[in-house]
Amino acid sequence: MTMNRRILLAKRPVGLAAQDDFSADEQPIPEIKAGEALLKTLYIGIDPTIRTWLSTAKSYLPPVEIGEVVRSAGVGRVVESKCDRFKVGDLVTQLVGWQEYSLLTDDSFATVFPGSINPRHAMGILGSTAVAAYAGLIYVGRPKEGETVVVSAAAGATGSMVGQIAKIKGCRAVGIAGSDDKCRHVVENLGFDACINYKNDGFREALRETCPKRVDVYFDNVGGWILNEVLGRLNMGARIVLCGAISVYNAEKKPPGPSNYLNLITVRGRMEGFNGMDYWGKRPEISAELQRWMAEGTMKNYETIVDGLDEAWRTVNMLFSGENIGKLLVKVAEG
Numbered sequence: 001m002t003m004n005r006r007i008l009l010a011k012r013p014v015g016l017a018a019q020d021d022f023s024a025d026e027q028p029i030p031e032i033k034a035g036e037a038l039l040k041t042l043y044i045g046i047d048p049t050i051r052t053w054l055s056t057a058k059s060y061l062p063p064v065e066i067g068e069v070v071r072s073a074g075v076g077r078v079v080e081s082k083c084d085r086f087k088v089g090d091l092v093t094q095l096v097g098w099q100e101y102s103l104l105t106d107d108s109f110a111t112v113f114p115g116s117i118n119p120r121h122a123m124g125i126l127g128s129t130a131v132a133a134y135a136g137l138i139y140v141g142r143p144k145e146g147e148t149v150v151v152s153a154a155a156g157a158t159g160s161m162v163g164q165i166a167k168i169k170g171c172r173a174v175g176i177a178g179s180d181d182k183c184r185h186v187v188e189n190l191g192f193d194a195c196i197n198y199k200n201d202g203f204r205e206a207l208r209e210t211c212p213k214r215v216d217v218y219f220d221n222v223g224g225w226i227l228n229e230v231l232g233r234l235n236m237g238a239r240i241v242l243c244g245a246i247s248v249y250n251a252e253k254k255p256p257g258p259s260n261y262l263n264l265i266t267v268r269g270r271m272e273g274f275n276g277m278d279y280w281g282k283r284p285e286i287s288a289e290l291q292r293w294m295a296e297g298t299m300k301n302y303e304t305i306v307d308g309l310d311e312a313w314r315t316v317n318m319l320f321s322g323e324n325i326g327k328l329l330v331k332v333a334e335g
C-alpha cells in the first residue's frame, strides 16, 4: 500500500449527514521522520460528538474545517516507527480521523494499549466510552447502594455501561431506550431492573411506575424533553449527570431550556456536566476494574460494526435513528 484514503468534510450537514457533505481522496502515505511513527487505522469510533464537530457549534474541540479530514477517535496498529514511544506492532488509540493512516509523534495525545486486548475494546469497553461511563456515574453521579439510577440511550455504548455499573454498585437501574426490542435487551441481557421505551405514550406514568422511590441519579445522554421529564421526578439530593444531549445535535437552533429545572431547588439537587477526557489519567484503574467485571460476567459488551471507511458518514446517522446496540464502530482494516 502506498496511498492513504481519506474522507474530508466538503460542506456542513444540515440535519442528518448526507453523502455530498463529504468527499474522498487518496494521498501518498506520509514518509515518517525522526520522532514519528505511522499508525494504520483498524477501527474508527462513531461517536455522537462527531456530529457537533461538523457544525460550527461551540464544543470542547474546534469545528472540523471544510476540506479537512473528518475528526474521529480510532484505534490502529503501528506499522513503522522512528520514535522511542511507539514500537511496530503497538495497539494505539488517538484522533486518527476518517483515514487509513495517521502520524504519531512523541508528544501525540495517544495511548498504547496492551497488545493482548481486542482492538475494538480499546475504543469502547476499555477505552474512552468506559472512562466516560465510569467517571460520569461514579465521580459525578456518586451513586449509593439502594439508590435509583436512571440512564437514557440505555442500549447505547455509554448508557449500557452506566446501567451495568449502577447494578454492580447495588443500585436500582432504570433505562430509557427507543424501542421495545432495545428495552428487552437492556433488561434481559444487560440486567437493568426496568426500561422505558420513550417512543411509547405514557412516559411520565412509566417513569413513576419504574421509579417508585423517585430518581436519585439521572445520567443524561439525550437532553431535550426526556431530561425535562426526569427533572420532574427527582428525589431529595438528586444528581443529574450531563453527559450528552444527542436529541439536539442535529438541531439548527438551540432548544428551549428544561422548564422543570426549578425542581432542583426543591430537592436540593445538583446538575453537573463533565467530559470523560478529564478523567483519562484514571483509565488504567477503570480498565482493570472493567476487565475484572467482564471476566466475572457482570459486565457485558455489545458492539455494532459497519464495514468500510466510505460508510462512515452513513454510520453517523445510525446514532440518530438508533440503529446501534452498544459501541458503534467502522472497521477500516484487519489487524
Ligand SMILES: NC(=O)c1ccc[n+]([C@@H]2O[C@H](COP(=O)([O-])OP(=O)(O)OC[C@H]3O[C@@H](n4cnc5c(N)ncnc54)[C@H](OP(=O)(O)O)[C@@H]3O)[C@@H](O)[C@H]2O)c1
Binding pocket: 046, 047, 048, 049, 129, 132, 153, 154, 155, 156, 157, 158, 159, 176, 177, 178, 179, 182, 221, 222, 242, 243, 244, 245, 246, 247, 248, 274, 275, 276, 277, 318, 319, 320, 321, 322, 323, 324, 325, 326, 327, 328
Ligand atoms: N461527556 C462525555 O465525555 C461524553 C463521552 C462519550 C459520549 N458522550 C455523550 O453520550 C451520549 C451517548 O453517546 P454514545 O457514544 O454512547 O452513543 P450511543 O448511546 O451508543 O448512541 C446514541 C443513541 O442515542 C439514542 N438517540 C438518538 N436520538 C435520540 C433522541 N432524539 N432522543 C433520545 N435518544 C436518542 C439512540 O438510541 P435509541 O434507539 O434509544 O433512541 C442511539 O442509539 C451522547 O450524547 C454523547 O455525545 C459524552
